[in-house]
Amino acid sequence: MNQYFIIDFDSTFTQVEALDELARISLKNHPDREAIYKKIEDLTNLAMEGKLSFSESLEGRVKLLEANKDDLKKLIKHLKTKVSSSFSRNKVFFKKHAKEVLIVSGGFKEFITPVVTPYHIKKENIYANTFIFDEQGKIIGYDKANPLSEEGGKVKLLQRMSLKGDIYGIGDGHSDFQLKESGLIKKFFAYTENIERKAVAEKADHVTPSFDEFLYVSDLPRAISYPKNRILCLVVGNVPEESIQLLKKDGFSIRHKETFEDKYVKDVGMLLLADGEKIDKATLKKAGKLKTIGYFGNAKGNIDFDVCTEMGIVVFDSVKSNLTHKTLIARRMADFINTGTTYMSSNFPNLQLPKIAGSHRLIHIHENVPGVMAKITKVLAKHQINIVGQFLMTNPLIGYVITDTDTEYDKVLLKEMRKVENTIKFRVLY
Numbered sequence: 001m002n003q004y005f006i007i008d009f010d011s012t013f014t015q016v017e018a019l020d021e022l023a024r025i026s027l028k029n030h031p032d033r034e035a036i037y038k039k040i041e042d043l044t045n046l047a048m049e050g051k052l053s054f055s056e057s058l059e060g061r062v063k064l065l066e067a068n069k070d071d072l073k074k075l076i077k078h079l080k081t082k083v084s085s086s087f088s089r090n091k092v093f094f095k096k097h098a099k100e101v102l103i104v105s106g107g108f109k110e111f112i113t114p115v116v117t118p119y120h121i122k123k124e125n126i127y128a129n130t131f132i133f134d135e136q137g138k139i140i141g142y143d144k145a146n147p148l149s150e151e152g153g154k155v156k157l158l159q160r161m162s163l164k165g166d167i168y169g170i171g172d173g174h175s176d177f178q179l180k181e182s183g184l185i186k187k188f189f190a191y192t193e194n195i196e197r198k199a200v201a202e203k204a205d206h207v208t209p210s211f212d213e214f215l216y217v218s219d220l221p222r223a224i225s226y227p228k229n230r231i232l233c234l235v236v237g238n239v240p241e242e243s244i245q246l247l248k249k250d251g252f253s254i255r256h257k258e259t260f261e262d263k264y265v266k267d268v269g270m271l272l273l274a275d276g277e278k279i280d281k282a283t284l285k286k287a288g289k290l291k292t293i294g295y296f297g298n299a300k301g302n303i304d305f306d307v308c309t310e311m312g313i314v315v316f317d318s319v320k321s322n323l324t325h326k327t328l329i330a331r332r333m334a335d336f337i338n339t340g341t342t343y344m345s346s347n348f349p350n351l352q353l354p355k356i357a358g359s360h361r362l363i364h365i366h367e368n369v370p371g372v373m374a375k376i377t378k379v380l381a382k383h384q385i386n387i388v389g390q391f392l393m394t395n396p397l398i399g400y401v402i403t404d405t406d407t408e409y410d411k412v413l414l415k416e417m418r419k420v421e422n423t424i425k426f427r428v429l430y
Contacts (some may be wrong), residue, residue, distance in 0.1 A: 002165030004135040005097065006158075006179065007127070009112050011172045012191045015082045018107050019042050021059050022075045028066035029208075036064050049199050050174030053151040054106055058129070061427050062142055069137035072110055079115045085194050086210035086251065087119070094120040096221050101125060104157065106148050106175060127157055153180045170214055172196075177203050184199040191216050193251075209249055222290035225340075225428040228252050231337065232289075236266050237274025239296060243330035247272070247393045270333055275318075284311065291425075292316070292336050294329040305347045309397045311426035315346045340402050340429055342393075349393030349400050356404050359388055361429040365403040367422040370393050376419045378400060383413045398424065 010017045023040045027033040031073045040061050042141075047353030074389045094101055095410070103116050109128045116124060132141040135159065142149060147156040154175050156166070159182075169176055169186040177200050180188035187325035190197075190204035193211070201207050208214045209229040215239035216224035216230075235244055235256040238400070248254050260279065263288045273279070292314045293303060299317035308315050316332040335341045340363045340393050343352040366372045373392055378401070380387060389404040409428075420428045 001102055001144065002163075003097075004163050004165055004167045005101045006104050006154075006167060006171075006185065007101060008171030008173065008176050008191070009107050009116070011048075011167070011194045012170060013081055013084060013087055013103065013116060013389070015084050015194045016079070017041075018075065018079060018111055019065070020044060021078060021082075022067050022071060022111075023065055024060075024073040025074050026065055030066070032147075040064050040348050041212065047175075048173035049197055050177075052151060052176055055149060055151050057150055058059045058106060058142070062139065065139060068137045076111050076114050079111060080118075083115065083119075084211065085214045086193060090215065090352060091119055091210055092223060093215060093221045098122055099125075099357060103155055104128075104148070106153060108142070114243075129196060152178055154179055155184065158182075158184045168218070170211075172200065178201070180205065188235060193420075194284075209253075222430075224430045228337070231266065231291075232267050232270040233270040233272065233349045234260075235272045236267045237261050237277045238325035239272055239274050242292075242326040243272065245333060247329045250336075250338075270337065272296075272330060272333065272341070273299075280304075281307050284308060284313070287311075287313075291427075292333045293420055294333045296329060299346060306397070309347045309395075310424070312398070314342055314348045316344065317346050319346070336369070338429070348398070349395050351391060351393045351400055351402060353389075353391060353402055353404075355430075359404040359406055360404070360409060362403045362409075363418065363427050364417065364420070364423065365425040366401070366420070367424060368397055368399045369422050372399055372420065372422050373401065376403070376417070379413065379416045379420065380405070382416075383409065383410060385413070 005113060007013060020041055023037055027036055043057045043060045046088040048054035049052050103112060103121060105112055107128050108125060108129050112128050113123060113126055129141050129146050130143045130219050135139050155178050168187050169179045170189045170191050171187045172195055175427050177188055179185045180377060187205040190201040191206045192201060192207055210227055212222055212224055212227040213229055216227045231252050233254050235246050235254060235357055238284045242328055244256060259271040265283055267289060268294050272294040275304060281304050290313050298319045299315055303315060314336050316329050334402045339355060340361060341352045342348040343350055354383050362426045364376055383403045386407045387403060388406050392404045393400050
C-alpha cells in the first residue's frame with residue numbers, strides 16, 4: 001500500500017512562522033512596528049490553537065504586512081537558515097521518498113518552494129497559497145479561490161486529491177490536527193521541536209519532538225539511528241545555563257535537578273555535574289544506559305574513573321578539557337554522542353573523526369584483550385559489510401573502535417556485534 005507524508009511548513013519544516021518573519025523585514029522602519037508585530041503574532045497563534053478561523057487570521061496578517069518582492073527575497077534567504085535541525089539532517093529520507101512527501105501549508109509558495117526544493121521535495125508536491133502583487137511588486141492580497149486560504153483548507157485539499165494509501169500528517173497547529181479529525185489520515189504527529197501547542201499535542205496520535213523521532217517510530221530511513229530526544233540528560237547542581245541550552249538545542253531531553261535523584265539512574269544517558277557533586281560506585285553500576293559524564297571541575301575523587309571505564313562511560317572534566325568556556329564540557333559530551341569523538345576525555349583513548357558523508361558509523365567498546373578486533377571484523381565480513389574506515393584506540397583497560405561502512409545493515413548484524421565476546425557497549429550512531 002502507498003504511503004504519503006503530509007508535512008507542515010511554518011514552525012515544523014522551519015523553526016519560525018514565515019509571515020511573522022516577513023513582517024519583521026517589511027516593517028523594520030515602521031514607527032509602530034512592535035505593535036504590528038504583536039498583532040501578527042497573536043493572529044498566528046489564535047489560528048494555530050483553533051481559537052480563530054484560519055481565513056480570518058490569514059487575511060488579517062496579510063493586510064498588516066506592507067511587503068513586496070524584495071522583502072520576499074530577504075525572507076527566503078533568512079528561512080534557508082531556519083530549517084529545523086532534524087529536517088535539515090534527514091535529506092536521505094526526502095530523497096528516498098520524494099514521490100510520497102507533500103508539503104501542505106497555509107503559507108505561500110513564493111517563499112516555501114525555494115526553501116524546500118533543495119531537500120528533494122518536488123515542486124508539484126508543494127501545496128500552499130499564492131500572493132497577488134501590484135505592478136510595483138507590492139503584496140496586495142492572495143488567491144482566495146485556493147482552499148488553503150480557507151478555514152479547514154487542508155481537509156478540503158485532501159478531499160479533492162483522493163490519495164490512495166496510508167497518509168501520515170506532521171505539523172504543529174490546529175489545521176494539521178483537523179486532518180486527523182476528518183478521518184483522512186491514518187496518524188497525526190504533533191511536531192514540538194520548535195513550539196508545543198498543548199491543545200494540539202493532547203489530541204495527537206504521537207508527540208514528536210523532532211523529525212528523527214517520527215522516522216524512528218515509523219521505521220523509515222534516517223540520519224541518526226536513535227532520536228536524541230529519547231536520550232535523557234540529567235543536569236545536577238549549579239551548572240551554567242549556557243551549557244543546558246546548548247544540550248537542549250541539540251535535541252536531548254533535559255532534566256535539571258539541585259541534587260541527584262535515584263529515580264533517574266536506570267534511564268539516564270548523559271550526566272552533567274556541577275563542581276563538588278559526587279556519584280558513588282553503586283549508583284554508577286546501576287546506570288546501564290549512561291554513555292557520558294561531564295564534570296565542571298576536577299572529577300577525580302568525585303567519580304570513580306575505573307568503574308566508568310569498565311562500563312564504557314566516557315568522562316569529560318575541566319582538568320583534562322582545560323575549561324575556558326561555559327559550554328565546553330557540554331559540547332564535548334554532545335560531540336561524543338553525535339560522532340563518537342572522545343577528544344580530551346579523562347578516561348578514554350582519544351579518538352577524533354569527522355563524519356563521512358553517506359556512511360554508517362558503528363561504535364564498539366570492549367575489554368582490552370587480544371582477538372576482539374578480529375572477531376568484530378569477522379562479523380562484518382560475514383554480513384558483507386564494506387568498511388570505508390576503521391579506527392582502534394586502546395588504553396590498559398579498554399579498546400575503542402569506530403567503524404564507518406557504506407553498506408546498509410540489518411538487526412541481525414547489530415545483535416551479533418553486541419554478542420562479540422568481551423563487549424562492554426555497542427551502538428549505532430547513524
